[in-house]
Amino acid sequence: MKKETKTNPLLEFIDRSPTPFHAVQEMTDYLSGKGFNELNEADSWDLVPNGKYFLTRNGSSLIAFTVGSKPEFKIIGAHTDSPNLRLKPNAGYTKSGYQQLGVEVYGGVLLSTWTDRDLSLAGRVILAGKKKPSSKLIRFDQPLLRIPQLAIHLNRDVNKKGLILNEQNHLPPIFSLKKKSSPDEILKKMVAKELKCKPADITGLELSLYDTQPGTLAGPEGEFIFSGRLDNLASCHSAMQALAESTKKDPATRVIAFYDHEEVGSETAQGAGSPFLKDVLERIVLKEDRETFFRAMANSFFISADMAHAVHPNYSEKHDAQHMPIINSGPVIKSNANQRYATEGLSSAWFEMLCKKAGVPVQKFVVRSDLGCGSTIGPITAANLGIRTVDVGNPMLSMHSIREMSGTKDHEYMIRVFKEFFRSATG
Numbered sequence: 001m002k003k004e005t006k007t008n009p010l011l012e013f014i015d016r017s018p019t020p021f022h023a024v025q026e027m028t029d030y031l032s033g034k035g036f037n038e039l040n041e042a043d044s045w046d047l048v049p050n051g052k053y054f055l056t057r058n059g060s061s062l063i064a065f066t067v068g069s070k071p072e073f074k075i076i077g078a079h080t081d082s083p084n085l086r087l088k089p090n091a092g093y094t095k096s097g098y099q100q101l102g103v104e105v106y107g108g109v110l111l112s113t114w115t116d117r118d119l120s121l122a123g124r125v126i127l128a129g130k131k132k133p134s135s136k137l138i139r140f141d142q143p144l145l146r147i148p149q150l151a152i153h154l155n156r157d158v159n160k161k162g163l164i165l166n167e168q169n170h171l172p173p174i175f176s177l178k179k180k181s182s183p184d185e186i187l188k189k190m191v192a193k194e195l196k197c198k199p200a201d202i203t204g205l206e207l208s209l210y211d212t213q214p215g216t217l218a219g220p221e222g223e224f225i226f227s228g229r230l231d232n233l234a235s236c237h238s239a240m241q242a243l244a245e246s247t248k249k250d251p252a253t254r255v256i257a258f259y260d261h262e263e264v265g266s267e268t269a270q271g272a273g274s275p276f277l278k279d280v281l282e283r284i285v286l287k288e289d290r291e292t293f294f295r296a297m298a299n300s301f302f303i304s305a306d307m308a309h310a311v312h313p314n315y316s317e318k319h320d321a322q323h324m325p326i327i328n329s330g331p332v333i334k335s336n337a338n339q340r341y342a343t344e345g346l347s348s349a350w351f352e353m354l355c356k357k358a359g360v361p362v363q364k365f366v367v368r369s370d371l372g373c374g375s376t377i378g379p380i381t382a383a384n385l386g387i388r389t390v391d392v393g394n395p396m397l398s399m400h401s402i403r404e405m406s407g408t409k410d411h412e413y414m415i416r417v418f419k420e421f422f423r424s425a426t427g
Contacts, residue, residue, distance in 0.1 A: 007225060007408045009241075011215040014233050018122035018210035020060035020080035020260045021137055023233055027240055027258070028054060031064055034244040045283055050249055055280070059124065059135065060260035061270040063280050064243060068253040071285055071296035074422055075255040075387075076242070077272070077377050078235035078305045079262030082228070083107030083400045085114060085171060085209040087121070092175070092183030099176040099183040101145065103209065105167050107263030112163045113402040118143035118212045119173060125191055126204035133203060136195055143212050145173035173209065211402050223328055223408055230396055230404040232262070234411060235305035242418030252300075253284055254422050262306075262377055272377035278384055301350070302389040303421060304342060304378030305414070307406070308332035308365050310395035323366045325395040328407035330361030331414055334391040342378035347390035351417075358420040360413045363395065 017023035028038065031054050039045055039055040047053065047067050054064035060080060085103040093100055105111070122139035147170075152158060165171060175183050185199075192199040215227025225234075239256045246254060257280075261271035268274060285292045308331075311324035325332045333348050334341045348364075355362040367373040378391040394414055396406040 007217060007222075007411055010234060010237050010411055011217075011225070011227060013237050014227050014229050015214045017229065017233055018120075018139055019124070019208050021124045021206075022122060022139065023080045023236065024056055024060055024062045024258070025137060027062055027064075027236070028056065030240065031244065036064055036244075041279075047284065057274075057276055058260065058270040061258060061276060063255065063257045063277060064240070065253055065255040065280070065284070066243070066246075066250070067284065068251050070251040071292045071299060072252040073255055073281060073296055073300035073387075074250075074252045075257060075277075075300065075302045076239040076305055076418060076421070077257045077259070077277075077302060077381055078239055079232045079259045079272070079377060080236060081107070081260050081263050082231060082233070083109040083263050085109065085173075086123075087205060087207045087209075089204075090184065092185075092187065093172075094178050094183070097178050098174050099178060099186070100172040101175050101183060101187070102172050105171070106208070108400050110398075110401045111165045111167070111171065113398075114171070114209070115147045115149045115163075115165075117146065117402060119145040119147070119209045120212050121145070121187075121207045122210055123205065123207035125195060125202060126206070127195075127197060127201050128203045138191060138194055138207075140190070140194070141212070145175055145209060147171060147173045213403070217408065225406045225408055225411070226403060228403050230406050231307040231399050232305075234307065234394060234406060235414070238411060238414040239305060239418055242415050242422060246419055246422035248423060250423065255281070257381075259377060266377060266380050272380045273384075275384070277381065281385075297385055297387055300385075300387050301347070301421075302342075302378075302381055302385070302387045303351070303418070304376055304381060304389055304391045305418075306376040306378075306391070306393045307396045307399060307404075308334055308393035309399060310397050310406075312397055318368065318371070320366055320368050323364055325363040325365050327395050327397070327405075328409040329395070330363055330410065331355065331392050331417060332363045332365045332395050334365050334393060336367065336373045338373065339379055340373040340375040341391035342382040342389035343391050344388075347388050350388075351390045351392060354417050354420050354424060357424060358413075358416040360417050 036052040051067045088102040091101040120140045188199045218224040259272045261268045266272040335343045382389040394410040398404045
């Protein structure tokens with residue numbers, strides 16, 4: 001099977017990143033290995049020209065940058081979160097002889113895809129401390145949970161009417177059979193054993209369900225990627241790799257900004273609606289004066305990278321006939337007259353120019369006029385910073401499924417375009 005050189009690192013990255021917390025940890029480890037130095041928002045910064053830095057917020061959002069010599073920024077943004085099922089605070093209960101865990105739906109989940117899967121748990125554990133709480137990441141590798149579908153013998157019309165799931169009643173996974181200990185007690189003991197602490201030390205669990213099946217290449221020539229969380233860890237990976245491999249000195253400050261909570265609206269302290277990015281950009285240039293920051297914004301460009309809708313051959317009528325992106329045919333420029341995407345004429349033309357310089361094909365997407373349009377961090381960032389923005393993404397199928405599908409060539413294409421962005425003048 002033919003394998004693309006940039007794809008295996010992507011699959012490994014996604015497999016090690018079942019939650020935004022794990023994704024940010026993976027990225028901080030990678031950037032540290034590439035010579036980037038960690039900053040803390042609470043400390044005073046002493047940035048040097050051509051210095052490489054990164055910082056995180058809440059352990060689930062990350063910004064990294066290389067310092068340039070001019071008041072100008074080249075920024076690529078993406079998001080670290082994906083739709084999933086998350087445990088409720090008091091998750092455990094017993095019903096009909098089974099132990100189950102209550103879950104909340106996070107984001108726009110394709111619910112049926114979470115059934116009949118080998119699921120496990122990962123996330124962040126909050127531990128009590130003498131002075132203040134601390135946190136540790138956890139991931140159970142072995143399958144622990146399952147959301148079994150009802151047998152067709154008891155649901156004869158399921159193939160005609162479709163699988164209808166009630167989030168409260170039908171999504172809680174089976175954890176175990178009824179025991180003397182409660183499911184919450186059992187889970188806490190498992191967590192304590194994994195982290196080598198006492199159950200009494202655990203004051204909170206921020207755990208999500210994830211599919212234990214690893215990502216893979218597929219198709220006769222390995223042309224497809226099958227994996228969870230391609231939306232939007234694939235965009236994070238391509239931007240991070242492009243920044244790390246852009247070693248030539250540049251007068252502009254090169255930035256990547258990856259936010260949590262895009263799937264639920266971005267209006268959080270670590271979401272794109274927060275001042276996180278603006279705070280960082282100001283701290284980079286404001287040691288000079290306020291005027292320098294305004295000049296920097298006027299000279300800068302933002303690429304909002306989020307996966308795009310490829311045409312589905314079984315549902316091609318769901319696409320506008322003139323806008324049908326195809327997997328492995330290049331990045332997609334996303335536009336919307338109602339500004340659900342931030343793309344406008346000049347930003348679109350400029351991204352097309354980048355693709356041409358990089359020798360990469362480019363596609364365009366507009367949603368059908370009789371369908372609603374999704375959105376992403378592009379319009380939010382454009383409004384917060386007043387910065388020229390384009391919304392782009394690689395084409396994919398099964399978006400928001402537990403297991404998604406994209407193209408191996410497209411990931412390589414996007415890395416090439418992002419590297420071209422980091423070495424081209426913004427004009």
